């Protein structure tokens with residue numbers, strides 16, 4: 159079977175999504191949710207970010223996975239349903255497939271075009287694997303029970319994507335995953351999470367010398383123009399990345415360089431010079447903090463692996 163099934167669970171919500179974007183833009187402070195970064199240009203820029211010297215998470219996680227492969231594989235066990243949360247180009251998951259021999263691969267992402275391309279490339283390489291793609295928004299209630307039945311499932315959530323949620327939202331999301339896990343013995347969550355560290359290294363990772371992250375941040379305005387019919391000039395906003403030590407989070411904003419009026423879906427909004435649009439949180443957790451979060455979500459057993467410098471952490475929670 160070099161074929162795959164594909165479901166778009168996003169299209170139904172398009173009108174509600176447009177209203178949510180407009181409401182966020184008109185609010186004070188103005189906000190755009192980070193899920194809107196990932197149009198095709200945004201996906202490509204995120205791929206470039208992952209290659210940057212300053213952006214340590216991707217390569218550090220890869221090294222932890224590679225360095226503890228056997229132990230992690232032994233913990234998970236073979237023949238699971240592999241649910242890839244935020245699959246992107248599916249490359250991170252693909253590395254695991256020969257070791258884990260899952261019986262199904264279910265890739266979920268908000269970027270439908272990227273997911274289609276990834277599965278069309280990948281499915282023929284694994285002819286024995288049953289492959290499913292689901293276009294969905296993970297910030298909305300997660301209900302995969304109809305897709306998964308009662309077979310043991312590995313939920314894979316790498317890359318510290320959990321950091322885009324506030325801790326309360328993250329607890330709720332992890333609780334949802336745990337509820338999917340209790341259906342069947344052998345289910346669990348393999349998740350990668352960035353750690354707290356020197357603020358200078360954290361800010362450098364989100365404000366790189368080449369300006370790739372700045373382009374990634376500004377590109378959200380081009381995407382928003384397309385979705386809600388607005389006329390943002392991406393060059394009229396400056397990229398801001400700062401570390402809020404009290405909250406343990408990177409914040410990204412777009413700061414209006416000049417006073418300007420932007421047309422948004424039939425209305426307009428004035429941005430003062432220096433006024434910011436909030437675009438992303440990226441929360442960082444110590445292993446103790448994240449273990450507690452997993453336990454609060456219902457996971458009774460938590461294992462953790464780290465690199466030597468403790469720049470990143472990988473957890474297996476059941």
Ligand code: AVJ
Nearest residue numbers: 207317318319321322371440
């Ligand atoms: C994909 C959410 C994990 O927070 O580090 C990278 C996104 N933003 N550079 C992160 C991102 C700016 C990334 N996540």
